[in-house]
Amino acid sequence: MIENPGNVNAIYEQENYTTIITFSSMKSIYSPPLFLLILLQSFTTIAICQDVDTLKLKDFRPVSIYKIPQTNIERAKYPVIDFHSHDYPKTDEQVDEWVRTMDQVGIAKSTILSYSTGSRFDSVVEKYKRYKDRFEIWCGFDYTGYNKPGWQQHAVAELERCYNKGAKGVGELGDKGLGEFYSKPTAGWGLHIDDPQMRPLLEKCAQLHMPVSIHVAEDAWMYANADSTNDGLMNAATWKVDMSKKGILDHDRLVNTLENAVKNNPNTIFIACHLANCCSDLSKLARLFDAYPNLYADIAARYGEIAPIPRYVHDFMEKYSSRIVYGTDMGTSKKMYITTFHILETADEHFYERDFFNYHWPLYGLSLTDETLKKIYSDNGKRISAYQQRK
Numbered sequence: 492m493i494e495n496p497g498n499v500n501a502i503y504e505q506e507n508y509t510t511i512i513t514f515s516s517m518k519s520i521y522s523p524p525l526f527l528l529i530l531l532q533s534f535t536t537i538a539i540c541q542d543v544d545t546l547k548l549k550d551f552r553p554v555s556i557y558k559i560p561q562t563n564i565e566r567a568k569y570p571v572i573d574f575h576s577h578d579y580p581k582t583d584e585q586v587d588e589w590v591r592t593m594d595q596v597g598i599a600k601s602t603i604l605s606y607s608t609g610s611r612f613d614s615v616v617e618k619y620k621r622y623k624d625r626f627e628i629w630c631g632f633d634y635t636g637y638n639k640p641g642w643q644q645h646a647v648a649e650l651e652r653c654y655n656k657g658a659k660g661v662g663e664l665g666d667k668g669l670g671e672f673y674s675k676p677t678a679g680w681g682l683h684i685d686d687p688q689m690r691p692l693l694e695k696c697a698q699l700h701m702p703v704s705i706h707v708a709e710d711a712w713m714y715a716n717a718d719s720t721n722d723g724l725m726n727a728a729t730w731k732v733d734m735s736k737k738g739i740l741d742h743d744r745l746v747n748t749l750e751n752a753v754k755n756n757p758n759t760i761f762i763a764c765h766l767a768n769c770c771s772d773l774s775k776l777a778r779l780f781d782a783y784p785n786l787y788a789d790i791a792a793r794y795g796e797i798a799p800i801p802r803y804v805h806d807f808m809e810k811y812s813s814r815i816v817y818g819t820d821m822g823t824s825k826k827m828y829i830t831t832f833h834i835l836e837t838a839d840e841h842f843y844e845r846d847f848f849n850y851h852w853p854l855y856g857l858s859l860t861d862e863t864l865k866k867i868y869s870d871n872g873k874r875i876s877a878y879q880q881r882k
């Protein structure tokens with residue numbers, strides 16, 4: 492989850508505010524000097540925090556004053572399959588609690604993108620085995636010895652072993668320019684998804700009907716200078732991509748590696764994570780959708796990026812409703828799920844959410860049609876399920 496450096500200050504301000512409020516009722520208990528000290532400290536802190544000349548964007552916490560309708564969403568309008576989650580719980584009790592939250596908000600099934608192979612993968616399967624119909628576990632690729640010729644033989648064997656243990660797909664693979672580095676325990680630095688060396692692995696995925704979930708690049712804000720002109724500054728600064736690294740591929744070239752892999756492996760379903768990190772220019776993803784029927788995209792952790800342009804994204808998602816799947820990638824809290832439904836389902840305007848998205852801008856509901864919601868929430872997932880079950 493995206494860290495929010497502003498939270499600490501917010502709590503501090505809140506505490507000081509509480510101190511002031513409680514004073515009048517506690518006057519008789521505190522001796523004047525102590526009280527005056529607290530009062531002085533409180534006012535000083537607030538004065539410093541609220542001085543507009545020194546107020547920082549990271550501390551900006553606007554509260555909407557518009558008197559306009561805001562919808563109270565308690566659960567998803569239709570049952571949901573989440574295609575982008577991770578192995579967050581540490582204990583069995585936390586797994587139980589997660590299932591209770593899923594029940595409350597309407598998540599029928601969560602895909603655990605484990606990144607893992609070997610014993611690491613086996614332990615994830617073990618953790619969720621009490622809820623086989625609620626969680627689907629996907630594995631990583633095993634890049635052990637990938638700099639020596641013939642490494643793929645072992646990698647393909649491990650993929651098949653994970654499949655037999657219950658892996659229904661592969662993911663989340665991840666390449667931010669220097670190669671596949673998400674898989675655990677061994678990364679494949681320098682290997683991009685369209686590298687001919689990856690061919691045997693992707694062909695095995697096609698043979699086993701295992702979809703591949705892959706994160707390429709970052710969104711465009713993270714490539715722009717982290718300065719006063721950066722439209723999405725606070726989050727852009729957190730996730731800044733350092734393009735000075737030797738051999739690093741830029742955004743377009745990374746999307747191109749994805750395109751090559753999708754093109755060269757027409758019998759493998761690919762799910763581009765986070766709308767292929769093309770949120771600021773969805774026409775790039777539209778072109779890929781138009782060209783390749785084996786490509787899907789998840790919307791995980793990109794709600795903050797699409798909610799500022801609701802009409803454009805509404806039309807995009809309506810048009811490509813058969814290719815987009817729901818995802819979260821932001822933990823397991825009820826508030827997180829509700830926030831995603833609020834953005835997808837309502838036409839609410841000008842609301843803020845800083846806990847999950849580190850942007851300073853207000854958000855707008857996408858007001859998706861029921862037909863599109865059903866597809867994104869579960870119909871497309873059912874189609875992917877049918878592919879997985881093909882013999």
Ligand SMILES: [Zn+2]
Pocket residue numbers: 575577604663820
């Ligand atoms: Zn993820």
